[in-house]
Amino acid sequence: MNETKKVINELLVEVFHHILSIEGQMLRERGVDLSMNEVHVLEAISKTKEPTMSKTAANLRVTVGTLTTAINRLVQKGYVERNRDKDDKRKVYVYLTQKAYQIMKAHDEFHEEMINAVIQDMNMEEDAILLRSLTNISNFFKEKY
Amino acid sequence: MNETKKVINELLVEVFHHILSIEGQMLRERGVDLSMNEVHVLEAISKTKEPTMSKTAANLRVTVGTLTTAINRLVQKGYVERNRDKDDKRKVYVYLTQKAYQIMKAHDEFHEEMINAVIQDMNMEEDAILLRSLTNISNFFKEKY
DNA sequence: CTCCTATATTTTGAAATTCAAAGTATCCTA
């Protein structure tokens, strides 16, 4: 494997994991009653267009049953609200509460800060090429799977 | 947030998660008696220089207690062997078995194939810049945390 | 209108995963 491949692989395998555990540790230290997994669920809800249980579960790549138990806890903790569709009573929409938006704000800021620190010393040309390369990687996965 | 930041964030947040669930699904479909988490433990062992429990746990960013239960299962399933240090009997080294190496081989091939598909149509200049950028990202996390 | 099938979600049961804290064994040093 050449260097580029090794680095990409390292990013895939280690760095991503690393970030998750750092974020999880931050949550615990600050006494937030959420795991990274739960933050992920909140994130998926905020990014899903019409966030029914099925659509949100699909975005998270977990079974709907798994999501149900996660949502049960998040509702109980006051981060999420459930709402049945008026027209199609099979459907359940999930919404973030204000409490959840506050957490998401901190989460987004952490990510933004992290990324800023990473790319702050890149020049314009590098930026353009990196953008193209990463878009390739991102699209590859979206299309292929 | 500019485009580059968005894409990096998307990679961090979604794509890596995506890959994990794909790999997990593959393992289940093929009837392999390992979760992605367990594969990760095997990977960490193979990458840790003198893989004691502490060092391996540190690389995995989990507590040693967590690793102990994971290793218990992996030993029982025949993927890992424990070995006490002759000189310092507090230390326990963990080793992969042949069975584990087979799994790791398939895992590595999946990653290599994935990465090949991603970067196959990049030119030399792009490759150099991508390498530099990704190395930055990778180093940033290693140094900062 | 009444079955029947499809869709959406929840419940259930079992196994994994995680952490913090307590427990055990060994090492090292004053």
Added chain:
DNA sequence: TAGGATACTTTGAATTTCAAAATATAGGAG
């Protein structure tokens, strides 16, 4: 040789996961 330090395991409690069964609603064929 007593003591604290280090390495690991055990324990208890909570989360996370899946597959499969259960529930409820929708929509179409006749």
